[in-house]
Amino acid sequence: MSGSAAVPSPTGSTRLYAVLGHPVDQVMAPSLMNPLFADRQIDAIMVPIEVEPARLGSVIQGLKAIGNFDGLLVTVPHKFAVCAYADRLGETATIAGSANALRREADGSWSADNFDGAGFVAGLRKAGHTLQGATACLVGAGGAGVSIATAMMLAGIERLLINDLAGDRLDHLVSRLDARWPGKVSAVPQAATAGLDFIINATPLGLKPTDPLPFAVESLSERTVVADIIMKPARTRLLGEAERRGLRTHPGIHMLTEQIELYRSFFRLH
Amino acid sequence: MSGSAAVPSPTGSTRLYAVLGHPVDQVMAPSLMNPLFADRQIDAIMVPIEVEPARLGSVIQGLKAIGNFDGLLVTVPHKFAVCAYADRLGETATIAGSANALRREADGSWSADNFDGAGFVAGLRKAGHTLQGATACLVGAGGAGVSIATAMMLAGIERLLINDLAGDRLDHLVSRLDARWPGKVSAVPQAATAGLDFIINATPLGLKPTDPLPFAVESLSERTVVADIIMKPARTRLLGEAERRGLRTHPGIHMLTEQIELYRSFFRLH
Numbered sequence: 001m002s003g004s005a006a007v008p009s010p011t012g013s014t015r016l017y018a019v020l021g022h023p024v025d026q027v028m029a030p031s032l033m034n035p036l037f038a039d040r041q042i043d044a045i046m047v048p049i050e051v052e053p054a055r056l057g058s059v060i061q062g063l064k065a066i067g068n069f070d071g072l073l074v075t076v077p078h079k080f081a082v083c084a085y086a087d088r089l090g091e092t093a094t095i096a097g098s099a100n101a102l103r104r105e106a107d108g109s110w111s112a113d114n115f116d117g118a119g120f121v122a123g124l125r126k127a128g129h130t131l132q133g134a135t136a137c138l139v140g141a142g143g144a145g146v147s148i149a150t151a152m153m154l155a156g157i158e159r160l161l162i163n164d165l166a167g168d169r170l171d172h173l174v175s176r177l178d179a180r181w182p183g184k185v186s187a188v189p190q191a192a193t194a195g196l197d198f199i200i201n202a203t204p205l206g207l208k209p210t211d212p213l214p215f216a217v218e219s220l221s222e223r224t225v226v227a228d229i230i231m232k233p234a235r236t237r238l239l240g241e242a243e244r245r246g247l248r249t250h251p252g253i254h255m256l257t258e259q260i261e262l263y264r265s266f267f268r269l270h
Numbered sequence: 271m272s273g274s275a276a277v278p279s280p281t282g283s284t285r286l287y288a289v290l291g292h293p294v295d296q297v298m299a300p301s302l303m304n305p306l307f308a309d310r311q312i313d314a315i316m317v318p319i320e321v322e323p324a325r326l327g328s329v330i331q332g333l334k335a336i337g338n339f340d341g342l343l344v345t346v347p348h349k350f351a352v353c354a355y356a357d358r359l360g361e362t363a364t365i366a367g368s369a370n371a372l373r374r375e376a377d378g379s380w381s382a383d384n385f386d387g388a389g390f391v392a393g394l395r396k397a398g399h400t401l402q403g404a405t406a407c408l409v410g411a412g413g414a415g416v417s418i419a420t421a422m423m424l425a426g427i428e429r430l431l432i433n434d435l436a437g438d439r440l441d442h443l444v445s446r447l448d449a450r451w452p453g454k455v456s457a458v459p460q461a462a463t464a465g466l467d468f469i470i471n472a473t474p475l476g477l478k479p480t481d482p483l484p485f486a487v488e489s490l491s492e493r494t495v496v497a498d499i500i501m502k503p504a505r506t507r508l509l510g511e512a513e514r515r516g517l518r519t520h521p522g523i524h525m526l527t528e529q530i531e532l533y534r535s536f537f538r539l540h
Contacts (some may be wrong), residue, residue, distance in 0.1 A: 006276040009304035012289075012297035012318045019282075024338065027282035034279035047315060049338030052483045062332010067320030070296065 004031055007038045010045050016027035017046040017267070018058070020082075024050040026207070026232050027182070028253075029073050034258050040267055044070070044096045044149075053077060060085045064110065071103040071267050076204065079143025091151045092154070096174055101266055115262040116144040116255060117151025118158050120229065122262075123254030124198070129225060132156035137192040139214050140202030144229055144255075148189035148202055149173060153181050161188045188206035191215035199225040206236035217242045228252050277308045280315050285338050287316040287537070290329070290352075290359050291345035294320040296477070298523075299343050302423045302530050312539055314340070323347060330355045334380065341373040341537050347472065349384070349413025353528055358384035362424070365446055366416035372525070386414040386525060387421025387534040390499065392532075397540055399495060403427035407462040409484050410472030411440045413504030414499055414525075418435055419443060423451050430455045431462045432483075461485035470497040476506035487512045498522050 019029045025048075033046040049072075051059045056078055063069050064085075064192075074082045079098040083089060086102055090113030092097040099112035135155050138149055141164035141174060149162060160177070162185065164170040170187050177185040191199065205214040207230055217226065217238070226242035227250035239249040263269075289299045295318075305317040317480060319342075321329045326348055333339050334355075344352045349368040353359060356372055360383030363369040369382035394401060404427050406495040408419055411434035430447070432455065434440040440457050447455040461469065461484075477483040477500055487508070488498060495522035496512035533539075 004281050007279045008274045008301040009277045009308075010315065010317050011274050012291075012295045013301065014300070014318055016317055016319070021282075023339075025282045030282065030284070038279075045280065045315070045317060047280050047286055047288070047317060048338065051335060052337065055335035058335040059332045062329045062335070062532055065291075065321060065325035065328040065332070067322065068318065114340045257455045 005035045005038075007045070011043070011076055012212070015044040015070050015213070017044060017071050017073070018049045018063065018067065018069075018072040019046060019075060019246065020051055020056075022050060022052055022071050022077060024048040025077055026206050026255055028231055032256065033263065036260060040269065044269075046073075050102070051078070051141055053081065056081055057085070060132045064104075066159035068150040069104070073263070074100045074102070074143075076143060083112060089113065092117055092150050095180060096150045096178070097172070098143045098146045100143065100147065101172065101263060103267055113266065114150075115259045115266070116229075117147035118262055120148045120227075120255040121151045121155045121257030124225075124227070124250060126168045126258065127250055127254065129198070133158045133164070134197035135159040135195055136198035136200065137163065137188070137196050138200045138202055139159040139191050141166070141173045145202035146173050147198060147204075148229070149177060151183065151186070153177055153185065158184065160185045161192045162186070163188050163191050166216055175235060193219040196224045198225050198227060201236075201238055202229050205231070206230045206238055207232065209237070211236075211237070213241065215249065217245055220245070220247060222246070225250055229255050232254060242244070275305045275308075277304045277315070281313070283313055285314040285340050286336065287314060287341050287343070288319045288333065288339075289316060289343040289345060290319045290321055290348055292320060292322055292347060294318040294345070294371070297345055298395050298501055298526055302446060302526065303533065306530060306534065307538070310539065314539075316409065318344075323351065326351055327355070339374070341371065343533070344370045344372070344413075346413060353382060355381050359383065362377075362387055362417055362420050365450065366420045367442070367446070368413045368416045370413065370417065371533060373537055383536065384417040384420075385529045386499075386537070387417035387419070387424075389419045389529030390418045390497075390525040392424045392517075392528035394495075396496070396528065397520055397524070399468070399520075400518050400536040403428045404467035405429040405465055406468040406470065407431040407433065407458070407466050408470045408472055409461050411436070411443045412472060415472035416443050419447060419469060419501070420453070423447055423455065428454065431458045432456070433458050433461050434507055464491070466490065466494045468497060470499070471506075471508055472499050473502070476500045476508055479507070481507070483511065487515055487517065490515070490517060492516065495520055498527055502528060
């Protein structure tokens, strides 16, 4: 808690938001959203909620039954499962089959979408990178990876190679993307290295210092940008190795900071 | 929210507490508990939860399924109903049949008790009043009233007269108290006025400025202390009328402020 920004104490009239994960200790959304609420004098607070997969349904049904609960963010491993609790899905969540934000509508129904990909793409653009026509390899088709894949295709990527250990999940994603962008998306049995503008780690590998690298950086060409979506540590071993080889890197925090504005809009925090 | 104390923003590792009510806007527990957490550098936050009676079960089951959720406070109208969701009840909650605090035990079970009465009694004592051997009239046998009745008997009150519009609820309480303190507790069809050391409003009358008085103050004797458990407004019309007649008064806020230390102990916030 040391070092976290000061915000007004909740009172009886405070509206509630939550971020759901398992584990949840690592989430940074409360540290970013709560100062935003405070700055805008919005009487709301975002809290972390630790929930095991087997209890997700109970928790979400309970949260929906709370009168002053307005929305939630979702992280590993719940991004796929939460789609079943939304009454409607936005474009990215529909294609990706994964959501990371749900909001209560005025009529009491719930809408969901996935902003990981849009946040990631916005971060790359802000760093000066061009996605239109690019070739990219995405490693990891989990709850964030599927959203990144979708958003990169929406951003005009020409060729997307996706690698994931879970073959069924990967095939499912590629078939959905191929239906929308025929011939541009392929599953690959291991991370590609040649001719890449971008290679992205969207696996959890790198959260722990003892994790193996999600892919080798030795054979990457000079023009390849190595991106990671892991936020803690800020500089993963992968990014360190890539830097040592002179490659440009893109750390995970941008995906989240660029999403804050998207969340603000999604949750209608004016 | 203006004027509420600053507390550290929740982070991913923050533990959760809630106060449940319907409505919940008026609750003051978050404004008191959150500065306590901050002062003691406890990484926890208490948020308000608005829940309709029909949805109480869903909400409590959902809260119990949250890994970092440690306890809740309960206010109107849920103090009776929550007893069904506790695995064990403390002494006051057992006699009163009403609880205002639940905590998760190390084994995952839930314990409940009711501290309204103990807080109220502590407030009277701190104000210099003696309860041992006293005669009191309690108006209102709701979730707080039953706890106050129990705590006053535990504190050595000699004679307790209780009035409530809901006859079945009143009879139920009196029979429980009579079993423990035979002949000392009676139901009365309207508020008593003669020979009282204390008369206590434990009804919601006075929350709204247009509410009628819960009882008349004209016939009270000079020695009667007029107490109210309503916290907003701090000075109810009842207390104003009593003061105008020269009677000593005891406002509702003491019941809550004295409970904070009891909550701290119950929730093991060291």
